Amino acid sequence: xxxxxxxxxxxxxxxxxxxxxxxxxxxxxxxxxxxxxxxxxxxxxxxxxxxxxxxxxxxxxxxxxxxxxxxxxxxxxxxxxxxxxxxxxxxxxxxxxxxxxxxxxxxxxxxxxxxxxxxxxxxxxxxxxxxxxxxxxxxxxxxxxxxxxxxxxxxxxxxxxxxxxxxxxxxxxxxxxxxxxxxxxxxxxxxxxxxxxxxxxxxxxxxxxxxxxxxxxxxxxxxxxxxxxxxxxxxxxxxxxxxxxxxxxxxxxxxxxxxxxxxxxxxxxxxxxxxxxxxxxxxxxxxxxxxxxxxxxxxxxxxxxxxxxxxxxx
Amino acid sequence: xxxxxxxxxxxxxxxxxxxxxxxxxxxxxxxxxxxxxxxxxxxxxxxxxxxxxxxxxxxxxxxxxxxxxxxxxxxxxxxxxxxx
Numbered sequence: 001x002x003x004x005x006x007x008x009x010x011x012x013x014x015x016x017x018x019x020x021x022x023x024x025x026x027x028x029x030x031x032x033x034x035x036x037x038x039x040x041x042x043x044x045x046x047x048x049x050x051x052x053x054x055x056x057x058x059x060x061x062x063x064x065x066x067x068x069x070x071x072x073x074x075x076x077x078x079x080x081x082x083x084x085x086x087x088x089x090x091x092x093x094x095x096x097x098x099x100x101x102x103x104x105x106x107x108x109x110x111x112x113x114x115x116x117x118x119x120x121x122x123x124x125x126x127x128x129x130x131x132x133x134x135x136x137x138x139x140x141x142x143x144x145x146x147x148x149x150x151x152x153x154x155x156x157x158x159x160x161x162x163x164x165x166x167x168x169x170x171x172x173x174x175x176x177x178x179x180x181x182x183x184x185x186x187x188x189x190x191x192x193x194x195x196x197x198x199x200x201x202x203x204x205x206x207x208x209x210x211x212x213x214x215x216x217x218x219x220x221x222x223x224x225x226x227x228x229x230x231x232x233x234x235x236x237x238x239x240x241x242x243x244x245x246x247x248x249x250x251x252x253x254x255x256x257x258x259x260x261x262x263x264x265x266x267x268x269x270x271x272x273x274x275x276x277x278x279x280x281x282x283x284x285x286x287x288x289x290x291x292x293x294x295x296x297x298x299x300x301x302x303x304x305x306x307x308x309x310x311x312x313x314x
Numbered sequence: 315x316x317x318x319x320x321x322x323x324x325x326x327x328x329x330x331x332x333x334x335x336x337x338x339x340x341x342x343x344x345x346x347x348x349x350x351x352x353x354x355x356x357x358x359x360x361x362x363x364x365x366x367x368x369x370x371x372x373x374x375x376x377x378x379x380x381x382x383x384x385x386x387x388x389x390x391x392x393x394x395x396x397x398x
Binding site for chain 2: 006056057058059060061062063064074075077078079081082085086087088089090091092093094095096097098099100102103129133155156158159160161165
C-alpha cells in the first residue's frame with residue numbers, strides 16, 4: 001500500500017459510515033496516538049503532526065458489538081488490505097508480534113561493530129543473523145521487557161535457525177563472544193568461518209544447561225571433556241534449570257566415585273568446583289559453576305566432607 | 315492481534331488489527347480453513363512458502379506480497395520483511 005493508498009484507505013474507513021471501525025496512528029517514539037476521522041485523515045497523514053516511519057503503527061480496531069458491524073463489511077475492509085498485498089503494493093502481513101519486536105529492537109553500536117568484524121572474517125550470514133537475534137533477546141532481557149524477550153526467545157529457538165540462535169545466545173549471554181572479539185583482534189586468521197562452525201558444533205569450555213538438557217547429558221558432556229583433558233569447564237543454567245545443573249553435577253560426582261574401575265589407590269582426575277557465581281539474567285536467577293580438572297587419590301572421609309561442603313555452598 | 319507491515323521508501327509502517335482473529339483476517343484475504351485448522355485456497359490445502367509442510371492457521375506468521383505465500387517461521391518472516 002503506497003502512502004496514497006493508505007490515505008485513501010483511511011479516508012474511506014475513518015468515517016461515520018464505519019462506526020464499527022476505529023483508526024488511529026501511534027508514534028512509538030513519543031507514545032502519541034492520534035485518532036483518525038474522515039475529517040482529519042488527509043490532513044494528519046502526510047503532515048508534520050505525525051511522521052510515518054519505522055516507529056509508526058496504524059491501529060485498526062474492529063468493534064463487533066457496534067450496531068453497524070457486519071462480517072461482510074469487515075471482509076471488505078480486510079479484503080482491501082489483502083488486495084494491496086496481492087497486487088504487491090508494498091506491504092505484507094505478519095501475524096506475529098515477534099517480527100515487529102525484532103525490527104524495533106536496535107543493536108548497540110558496539111554489537112553492530114562486532115557483527116561487522118565477524119562478517120569481515122567470513123562468518124556465514126546465517127550465523128551472523130543468529131548472533132544479531134541473540135543480541136536482541138539480550139537487549140530485551142536487560143531492559144526488563146519480560147514478555148517480549150520470552151516470546152522472541154521461544155519463537156526464535158523454535159525456528160529453522162533455532163539451533164544456531166540458541167548457541168549464539170548462550171555464547172553471547174555468558175560473555176564468550178566478547179572473548180572471541182579480543183582473540184580475533186589479535187589473531188583474525190584463527191577465528192574464521194571454519195572455526196566458528198566448529199565452535200558451534202562443540203565448545204569445550206562450557207556446558208549450557210537449557211530446556212533440552214538432562215542430568216545424564218551433563219554427566220556425558222563432562223566425561224567427554226575429561227577424555228580430552230579440558231582443564232576447566234563452566235556450567236551455566238538459569239531459572240528452573242539450575243536444579244538440573246546441580247543434580248547433573250551431583251550425578252557426575254556419584255558416578256565418578258562409584259565407578260567400578262579399581263583404582264588401587266592411584267590418583268585419578270575429576271572435575272571439582274573451583275568457583276561459583278550467582279547472578280541475574282533479566283528477571284531470572286542464573287548460576288555458573290567453574291569446574292577444574294583435579295587429581296584426587298581416593299574419596300577419603302575428609303575429602304568427601306570438603307566436596308559436600310563445596311557442593312552445598314554452590 | 316494482527317500486524318501488517320508496510321514498506322514505504324524503506325520505512326516500515328505497522329498496521330495493527332485488534333478485535334479480530336487471525337483466522338478472520340485470513341478469510342478476508344481469501345483463504346478458508348478446514349476442520350483440522352489447515353488453510354485452503356480454492357478448496358485445496360496449501361503448502362508453506364518453503365514447501366516443507368501444509369500450513370495451519372495457528373502456525374501462520376506472515377503472508378507474502380504478490381504470491382500470498384504463507385510463512386510459518388518467525389525468523390524467515392523477519393528476514394523477508396527486512397529485505398523487502
